Amino acid sequence: MASLSFSLLFRHSETTRRGASRYSSNRGQVFIVQEESRKGRKIVQIMVLVLQNPIVIFRQGNLKQTTFFRSQRESAVVRKKRLLKANLSMCSSITEKVDKAPQKVTFPIVVNGCTGKMGKAVAEAAVSAGLKLVPVSFSSSEESGRVVQVGGMDVKVHGPSGREGILASVCDEFPNVIVVDYTVPAAVNENAELYCKIGVPFVMGTTGGDRERLFKTVEDAKVYAVISPQMGKQVVAFLATMENMAKEFPGAFSGYSLEVIESHQASKLDTSGTAKAVISCFQKLGVSFEVDQIQQIRDPKMQLQMVGVPEEHLSGHAFHMYHLTSPDQTVSFEFQHNVCGRSIYAEGSIDAAIFLHKKVQSNADKRIYNMIDVLREGNMR
Numbered sequence: 001m002a003s004l005s006f007s008l009l010f011r012h013s014e015t016t017r018r019g020a021s022r023y024s025s026n027r028g029q030v031f032i033v034q035e036e037s038r039k040g041r042k043i044v045q046i047m048v049l050v051l052q053n054p055i056v057i058f059r060q061g062n063l064k065q066t067t068f069f070r071s072q073r074e075s076a077v078v079r080k081k082r083l084l085k086a087n088l089s090m091c092s093s094i095t096e097k098v099d100k101a102p103q104k105v106t107f108p109i110v111v112n113g114c115t116g117k118m119g120k121a122v123a124e125a126a127v128s129a130g131l132k133l134v135p136v137s138f139s140s141s142e143e144s145g146r147v148v149q150v151g152g153m154d155v156k157v158h159g160p161s162g163r164e165g166i167l168a169s170v171c172d173e174f175p176n177v178i179v180v181d182y183t184v185p186a187a188v189n190e191n192a193e194l195y196c197k198i199g200v201p202f203v204m205g206t207t208g209g210d211r212e213r214l215f216k217t218v219e220d221a222k223v224y225a226v227i228s229p230q231m232g233k234q235v236v237a238f239l240a241t242m243e244n245m246a247k248e249f250p251g252a253f254s255g256y257s258l259e260v261i262e263s264h265q266a267s268k269l270d271t272s273g274t275a276k277a278v279i280s281c282f283q284k285l286g287v288s289f290e291v292d293q294i295q296q297i298r299d300p301k302m303q304l305q306m307v308g309v310p311e312e313h314l315s316g317h318a319f320h321m322y323h324l325t326s327p328d329q330t331v332s333f334e335f336q337h338n339v340c341g342r343s344i345y346a347e348g349s350i351d352a353a354i355f356l357h358k359k360v361q362s363n364a365d366k367r368i369y370n371m372i373d374v375l376r377e378g379n380m381r
């Protein structure tokens with residue numbers, strides 16, 4: 001019975017160098033180590049790492065189960081002793097993973113733009129991450145009054161009228177709420193002004209709008225916010241590297257010419273905010289290039305034939321190509337970041353919300369953050 005339910009839950013994925021078999025499921029990982037005891041008896045140790053505590057250790061034979069709940073009050077010494085007692089020294093790499101397991105954080109979250117692709121993906125990721133999705137979302141007047149199903153919940157959609165009162169009530173009913181905004185460029189400033197007026201911390205994933213005005217609004221209101229045109233962890237790391245290069249070697253690409261092509265789903269309303277951020281680094285590196293020189297591709301036929309976007313991702317992709325050529329055309333550089341789908345941004349947005357929640361709880365002095373700050377503090381799950 002036990003082995004049946006085990007095989008239904010976990011699938012074998014590899015045999016580790018230490019001879020342990022690793023099985024995985026969406027609940028976590030199981031390591032099975034087989035040993036001979038001094039009396040020649042076969043001892044099977046099974047270690048279950050459930051990603052969000054507790055850690056459960058089973059020892060077969062007497063099938064005695066030991067459950068450890070990691071308590072925040074447990075000191076490092078006590079935990080070390082406990083792990084030693086559990087004879088886990090052979091699995092040092094595993095225990096390292098356990099030590100790095102994030103503490104479960106939960107708080108209410110409002111996702112505005114739930115009717116759109118990103119809003120829906122973020123709301124679903126929020127529910128999967130164990131956050132409490134507030135069943136209220138702001139959208140366009142055309143969508144007003146709709147109820148959308150996200151993450152197994154019915155979310156009521158509100159148009160532009162009466163938003164201030166609705167958001168104020170949400171904040172009263174759901175203390176510590178964080179808002180995530182994935183709407184449209186034309187709504188960025190008005191929405192940020194509302195969040196600042198109410199004083200609710202927010203993650204602004206929506207691109208475009210008047211970015212200078214956006215930062216000034218948040219600065220003046222002293223509201224906590226993460227603002228970033230790019231939430232994908234690896235793309236953010238690339239952007240951070242570009243920023244470092246520009247800081248370390250200003251003018252290194254003086255005289256080089258730059259070609260930038262970005263391809264997104266036909267429904268995208270603005271030029272890539274990520275491309276704009278990367279271009280600002282190239283400008284510091286000495287390249288003369290203006291944002292209106294970016295070549296935007298929104299035609300699905302070209303995306304299929306020229307860019308190489310997989311057909312199933314025509315409705316949601318972000319391909320970026322940057323090509324640098326030296327003045328005498330003897331040297332060239334190419335950078336690309338091509339993303340299909342929305343999950344990379346949805347996960348990053350949840351990381352940003354968790355990061356922001358911690359900043360608010362710790363009453364941090366700094367109030368405005370970008371995704372590089374989130375990445376730097378290791379808050380990416």
Ligand SMILES: NC(=O)c1ccc[n+]([C@@H]2O[C@H](COP(=O)([O-])OP(=O)(O)OC[C@H]3O[C@@H](n4cnc5c(N)ncnc54)[C@H](O)[C@@H]3O)[C@@H](O)[C@H]2O)c1
Pocket residue numbers: 112113114115116117118119138139140141143160182183184185186187204205206207208228229230231232267345
């Ligand atoms: N930061 C990132 O990593 C990242 C990633 C992907 C997309 N984006 C940005 O997120 C935004 C949304 O992208 P998407 O692909 O989900 O677009 P989408 O068109 O699928 O969704 C936008 C939603 O906003 C709603 N909306 C329209 N007017 C509104 C208003 N006044 N107030 C509130 N909602 C309104 C629309 O009805 C729609 O449901 C874009 O600006 C896009 O560039 C950012």
Ligand SMILES: O=C(O)C1=N[C@H](C(=O)O)CCC1
Pocket residue numbers: 207229230231264265268271272273274275317318
């Ligand atoms: O699909 C979009 O829209 C995206 N927008 C962001 C941008 O403009 O940079 C990030 C990539 C996807």
